[in-house]
Amino acid sequence: MSEILVLKNITKAFPKVIANQDVNFSLQKGQVHALLGENGAGKTTLMNCVCGLYQQTSGEIFINNQAVRIDNCSQAVAHGIGMVHQHFMLVPELSVAENVILGLKREKDFFIKIEDVEREVAELSEKYHFGLNPKAFIKDLPVGMQQRVEILKVIYRQASIIILDEATAVLTPQESEELFHIVENLVKQEKSVILITHKLSEVMRLADQVTVLRDGKVVGTVSKEKTNERELAKMMVGRDVLFDFKRGKELEKSLKMNVENLTVIDTRGIEKIHQLSFSLYSGEILGVAGVDGNGQLELSEALTGMTTYHGGSITLADKTYKHMSTKESYRNGVSHIPQDRQHTGLIMERSLEKNMILADYWKKEFSSYGFLNQKSITKHAATLMQSFDIKASSPLARIRELSGGNQQKVILAREISRGPDILIAVQPTRGLDIGATEFVRQQLIDERDKGTAVLLISTELDEIMQVADRIAVLYKGEFMGILDRDCLDVHEIGLMMAGVRKKEMEGGYDEA
Amino acid sequence: MKPKNKGSIDYKRILLPFAGISAGLILGGIIIAMQGVNPFYAYYYLLYGAIGNKQSLISSLLKTIPLGIVGLAVIFSYKAGIFNIGGEGQFYLGAVGATLVGTMPLPIPALMHVLLCIVAAIVFGGLFALLPGYLKAYKGFNEIVITMLLNYVALLFTSLLLQGPMQEPGTFFNRSSLFVPTALLPAVFPGQRLHWGIGIFLVLALLLHVLYRYTTLGFRIENVGLNRRASRYSGENTKHLMLFSMIISGSIAGMAGAIEVMGVNGRLVENFISGVGYDGIAIALLANLNPLMSILAAFFFGALRNGASSMQIATGVSSSFVYIIQAMAVLSVITMPGIPRIMKKMKARRVKNHA
Ligand SMILES: Nc1ncnc2c1ncn2[C@@H]1O[C@H](COP(=O)(O)OP(=O)(O)OP(=O)(O)O)[C@@H](O)[C@H]1O
Ligand SMILES: [Mg+2]
Numbered sequence: 001m002s003e004i005l006v007l008k009n010i011t012k013a014f015p016k017v018i019a020n021q022d023v024n025f026s027l028q029k030g031q032v033h034a035l036l037g038e039n040g041a042g043k044t045t046l047m048n049c050v051c052g053l054y055q056q057t058s059g060e061i062f063i064n065n066q067a068v069r070i071d072n073c074s075q076a077v078a079h080g081i082g083m084v085h086q087h088f089m090l091v092p093e094l095s096v097a098e099n100v101i102l103g104l105k106r107e108k109d110f111f112i113k114i115e116d117v118e119r120e121v122a123e124l125s126e127k128y129h130f131g132l133n134p135k136a137f138i139k140d141l142p143v144g145m146q147q148r149v150e151i152l153k154v155i156y157r158q159a160s161i162i163i164l165d166e167a168t169a170v171l172t173p174q175e176s177e178e179l180f181h182i183v184e185n186l187v188k189q190e191k192s193v194i195l196i197t198h199k200l201s202e203v204m205r206l207a208d209q210v211t212v213l214r215d216g217k218v219v220g221t222v223s224k225e226k227t228n229e230r231e232l233a234k235m236m237v238g239r240d241v242l243f244d245f246k247r248g249k250e251l252e253k254s255l256k257m258n259v260e261n262l263t264v265i266d267t268r269g270i271e272k273i274h275q276l277s278f279s280l281y282s283g284e285i286l287g288v289a290g291v292d293g294n295g296q297l298e299l300s301e302a303l304t305g306m307t308t309y310h311g312g313s314i315t316l317a318d319k320t321y322k323h324m325s326t327k328e329s330y331r332n333g334v335s336h337i338p339q340d341r342q343h344t345g346l347i348m349e350r351s352l353e354k355n356m357i358l359a360d361y362w363k364k365e366f367s368s369y370g371f372l373n374q375k376s377i378t379k380h381a382a383t384l385m386q387s388f389d390i391k392a393s394s395p396l397a398r399i400r401e402l403s404g405g406n407q408q409k410v411i412l413a414r415e416i417s418r419g420p421d422i423l424i425a426v427q428p429t430r431g432l433d434i435g436a437t438e439f440v441r442q443q444l445i446d447e448r449d450k451g452t453a454v455l456l457i458s459t460e461l462d463e464i465m466q467v468a469d470r471i472a473v474l475y476k477g478e479f480m481g482i483l484d485r486d487c488l489d490v491h492e493i494g495l496m497m498a499g500v501r502k503k504e505m506e507g508g509y510d511e512a
Numbered sequence: 513m514k515p516k517n518k519g520s521i522d523y524k525r526i527l528l529p530f531a532g533i534s535a536g537l538i539l540g541g542i543i544i545a546m547q548g549v550n551p552f553y554a555y556y557y558l559l560y561g562a563i564g565n566k567q568s569l570i571s572s573l574l575k576t577i578p579l580g581i582v583g584l585a586v587i588f589s590y591k592a593g594i595f596n597i598g599g600e601g602q603f604y605l606g607a608v609g610a611t612l613v614g615t616m617p618l619p620i621p622a623l624m625h626v627l628l629c630i631v632a633a634i635v636f637g638g639l640f641a642l643l644p645g646y647l648k649a650y651k652g653f654n655e656i657v658i659t660m661l662l663n664y665v666a667l668l669f670t671s672l673l674l675q676g677p678m679q680e681p682g683t684f685f686n687r688s689s690l691f692v693p694t695a696l697l698p699a700v701f702p703g704q705r706l707h708w709g710i711g712i713f714l715v716l717a718l719l720l721h722v723l724y725r726y727t728t729l730g731f732r733i734e735n736v737g738l739n740r741r742a743s744r745y746s747g748e749n750t751k752h753l754m755l756f757s758m759i760i761s762g763s764i765a766g767m768a769g770a771i772e773v774m775g776v777n778g779r780l781v782e783n784f785i786s787g788v789g790y791d792g793i794a795i796a797l798l799a800n801l802n803p804l805m806s807i808l809a810a811f812f813f814g815a816l817r818n819g820a821s822s823m824q825i826a827t828g829v830s831s832s833f834v835y836i837i838q839a840m841a842v843l844s845v846i847t848m849p850g851i852p853r854i855m856k857k858m859k860a861r862r863v864k865n866h867a
Contacts, residue, residue: 306745330747338745347739358735359746367728374726 003065004029004192005050005081005161010059012045014401016393019045021216023059027161027209032183032193034203036236037213038433039405040391043196044086046213047163051083052076063161073103082154083163086196086404086431087342088146092139096132097121100153124155128185142293144175151182162186163194166404168202169431172292172459180206198405198433200229212236237435243466245442248449250469251283256316256422256453257303263311264298264477272298274477275312280422285444285454286482287468290497292459295477297339300426300457304336305329306344316422330359333421337411337428345411346399353381353395356414388413389436404431416443423447426457441467461493475499528845529798529805533812535848536841543836544829554827558834561822562815570706572811572818574776577709578603578785580810581768582792584716585761587801589641591724592757593737594648598659599765600789601666602637606766607773608670609636611678611688611780614695614773622694629695630770637766638759640666645758649751655758663789674782686782697775707775713807716764720803733757765789794842813838 005027012020019042027033035043048054050061052073060067063079070076076083090099097118118134125132130148138146147167154162164183168176183193183206195207203210204224212219212235219235233241257280264273272295280286290296301307303314305326314321316332329336338344346355357366357377366377381395390409392402399407408431415423425444429437444467448454457474458464464471465488473480473496481502483493496502541551563569582599589596596602609632618625644662647653673679674686681689697707724730735743736750736757744750768788773780795813799805816838820831 304745325747325749326744327747327749336745343739344741344745347735347742349738350735354731358742361728361731370727370729372726372728372731 002029003027004063006062006065007046007050008060008062010046010049010056010061012042012049012054013057014393016397019216020049020056020213023213023216023218025211025218025221027192027194029192030187030190031208032187032195032206033209033211034195034197034207035211035213036197036200036203036232038236039409039431039436040403041213041236041433042216043213044165044403047083047165047194047196050076050161051081051163077157077159080158080160081163082157082159082161084147084150084154084165084167086165086169088150090138090146090149092137094138095134096136096138096141096149096152097134099138099149100134100156104157121152121156124152128152128155128182130182143170144172144178147171147175147179148182155186159191161192161194163196165196166198166431167195168197168199173461174291176202198431198437200232200434203232204229214238233434236433239435241434241438243438243441245445245466247445251449251451253281253283256280256282257455258315259303259312260315261312262299262302262309262314264295264302264307265310266298272477273302273309276478277312278472278479278482280453280455282421282451282453283448284469285448285456285467287464287471288455288457288474289461289464289471289493290459290474294474296426296457296459296474298477299474300336300339300424300455303329303424303455304334304338306336306338335415335418335420335423337415337423337425339426341407341411346407348400349398351396351398352385352390352392352402352410353377355399355410356381356384356395358414360414360418384413384417387417389439405433405436408432409436412440412443416447420447420452423452423454424457425454427459428456429458429460429463437463461490465490473497525800525802526805528800528848529802529809531848532798532841532845533808535844536837536839539840539844540833540837544833547829549827549829554823554829557826558816558819558823560819562819564822566704568818568822570704572815573706573710574814575817576810576814577707577713577775578768578772578788579791579795579813580713580806581709581716581771582765582788583795583799583806583810584713584720584803585764585768586792586796587720587799587803587806588764589758589761590796590801591730591737592733592754593740594645594655594754594758594761596641596644596659596758596761596765597656597793598641598644598662598666598762598789599792600787601659601663602640602762602765603769603772603785603788604666604670605640606633606637606763606769607780607784608673608678608769609633609766610695610770610773611691614691615689615779617692618694620694622698625692625694626697626774629691629774630767633766633770634763635766637769638763640766641758641762642755645755645762648758649754667783670780671782674780678780680779688780690779691774695774696778697771705776707771709771709775712767712771713810717803717807724803765792794838798842798845800845812841 003026007023007025010020010023023046037043045054049056052070052075055071061070068079070079091102097114100121101112101117121134130152132145132148132152138149167179171179186193197203207224209221209223210227210232211221214236260277262273262276263271266272298307302309305324305328308323314324321328342348361367367373378395385392385395388409390413391406399410412428429440432440441463444454444456456464456468469485470482471493472482473493475497480496480500492505541555544551544554561568562572582603585599586596610629613632614629644655644658647658648655671686674688678688680687697709700706700708700710724734732748732753736748736753740750772785777784791813795806795809798809816834820834823829824831
């Protein structure tokens with residue numbers, strides 16, 4: 001077995017942070033090498049140096065034992081390196097085939113025949129079992145499929161080293177499973193894979209080698225056989241992560257939100273939420289489980305005023321809304337952790353501190369007579385950075401410069417620290433390392449203990465089972481049933497996620 | 513464009529307009545040299561014509577005023593994510609509004625009359641921006657096309673008025689009657705042509721600077737422009753705010769029109785200015801959307817134009833050459849942030865060729 005990629009003493013310094021320091025790393029041909037580390041440990045940055053987005057400040061990169069310089073992405077491609085980024089880089093208005101050739105520079109491609117590309121894409125898709133239609137538009141594809149386009153892009157460029165940055169963070173368990181097969185297939189075709197992930201089960205499942213980074217430095221490299229999840233977690237976080245939550249006693253409940261016959265139709269005319277009714281009480285966490293794409297996004301957006309609903313009503317604080325704006329939702333004490341952090345939850349070009357007051361700028365603390373109170377804005381941000389362990393050079397750092405997980409933490413800190421009456425959280429721990437995941441789940445429980453009504457929409461069943469008091473299962477825009485924490489049955493939830501109603505199950509017993 | 517943080521002064525962004533102007537002059541100089549004229553000689557006369565003596569300095573400043581205020585108008589809508597190409601039309605309608613009030617003898621003090629004219633211009637300019645603003649914010653129309661077409665509407669409408677109801681009685685010229693003396697903008701120095709429009713411009717630039725840098729309203733407007741979806745997410749009524757920004761933008765451009773007729777001509781004349789809306793865009797870009805920098809950018813434009821003829825007389829370099837310098841400066845500002853990237857690429861290519 002030979003070393004296909006070796007990094008020697010790589011250091012990458014940004015003006016205010018050192019993201020990587022003396023990193024040594026080696027990838028064997030035909031293997032999967034997992035790269036682990038907390039949020040902001042420097043995983044993405046290191047790989048960006050390999051794929052030509054950044055240049056290392058010092059250190060060397062060897063490919064097949066040859067020292068190489070990688071100054072830009074096309075050089076990386078020439079060396080057979082391809083990366084699927086944490087946040088996709090696809091053009092939604094273009095087709096799959098068009099996205100695949102986008103940015104490709106080969107002289108003979110000056111006049112491209114799109115039919116040829118479509119044929120090639122179809123062939124590759126066949127070979128790796130991607131099931132992609134080259135003519136489909138990106139904007140019509142679910143995330144899992146979009147990701148396959150990203151992978152296909154890389155394969156099309158004949159990469160032999162494939163880097164996947166948190167590839168499964170946005171995938172459903174089924175889609176993840178399919179991705180694992182794809183990775184196994186890639187390895188069979190003599191390709192080498194670097195896998196960045198926060199999910200240790202994936203590491204144990206796929207990786208041959210594991211390297212753990214902490215604060216930009218390598219903590220160690222181990223082979224999978226010689227380690228286990230617990231040890232890896234400890235290497236990453238420096239302590240045991242047990243997911244052992246403290247929850248307070250149940251409080252007296254009062255109705256906080258009542259949803260009746262909610263119907264949401266999307267822009268293409270498809271009914272995404274169908275006549276949905278439920279109530280949300282103070283001091284509880286209502287978990288909404290279900291396979292992604294069953295109306296989770298639409299439900300959260302309707303409840304927070306981000307989208308209009310076409311039937312039914314939402315009652316907040318004794319007021320019933322047939323239409324609701326984001327402002328009305330906000331003024332009723334609703335906090336919203338949105339599914340899409342970069343386009344919805346944050347203004348990437350603004351500083352961290354300004355993002356912390358995006359909606360709360362008007363509060364006495366942050367402004368008086370229409371003038372921003374700069375000092376207390378900075379102080380507020382610094383406090384939240386501390387309590388949510390957000391890694392950034394200062395409150396003035398631009399959000400764009402933060403690592404993916406730290407961007408997510410900015411939203412969490414802002415929405416939770418507001419002291420909401422109702423907290424609507426969609427995939428709140430997506431992209432967080434396990435230490436931060438544990439912390440955030442405990443925060444959700446603490447909010448509940450304080451009397452907040454929490455609606456947790458998540459496709460991770462583990463997450464919901466750990467924190468929710470009641471669990472609803474969403475299937476094709478309807479609840480298949482709502483279960484109590486005390487009488488949980490994983491098998492039953494599984495059936496409901498596949499579209500079997502709770503009533504039907506009970507009905508079945510009646511007949512028997 | 514990117515906002516800035518208070519506390520950390522972003523020198524690069526502030527230096528950019530200066531760098532752009534320098535680059536424009538250098539590139540222009542090279543082209544002049546290629547014509548066989550000593551560029552220093554040409555620039556000497558350009559400078560002399562622009563600020564060589566008191567009279568020429570005043571002329572430069574007079575040209576600066578309308579350009580600068582329209583530049584601020586462009587900045588105002590741009591911050592909210594709307595590209596207002598209609599500055600010219602709003603400028604003309606503002607002038608029409610001011611003329612309606614300014615040619616009417618009113619039994620009020622001069623200051624009140626001037627203010628009333630400006631208010632009329634603000635209302636006219638703002639109303640004229642209402643339609644494109646509404647279509648953009650609420651219906652998703654392309655504001656660029658609409659505002660551009662409305663420019664023609666405004667220009668032709670003004671001509672129509674000046675050939676009919678607003679024409680000075682007893683002349684064949686397409687122009688209005690003179691403003692009554694109480695409605696004229698007073699001069700800064702007695703006996704000189706420089707009027708108080710310059711003060712209005714400077715104060716307005718300062719106000720906008722304060723707005724974006726220190727106030728919640730400015731914060732919200734910039735949020736809409738930077739990420740409309742995130743702004744809505746944060747509880748903002750983005751449609752209102754965009755419409756508001758467009759109306760204010762139109763009002764500012766309208767005000768510029770009023771100031772021009774009240775300060776310079778003393779009456780509305782057909783086609784009394786041309787291209788001011790487009791120049792405003794160029795100035796906003798040259799200033800890198802920074803209101804204070806727009807003072808510098810507008811003066812640069814004003815001075816170039818004013819000095820152009822003396823350059824032509826002395827050296828034979830055509831006066832329209834200054835437009836090339838302007839364009840070079842604006843292009844420099846737009847491209848300069850990308851230059852480090854291009855340099856890196858070129859370096860990479862060199863290394864590759866050596867290898
Ligand atoms: N362009 C940049 N400018 C300045 N600092 C940066 C930039 N990109 C990354 N950083 C900093 O480098 C550090 C490492 O970031 P990186 O994105 O590599 O983390 P990561 O390990 O991928 O984390 P995550 O799991 O959250 O994605 C962070 O502290 C981040 O703030
Ligand atoms: Mg990352």
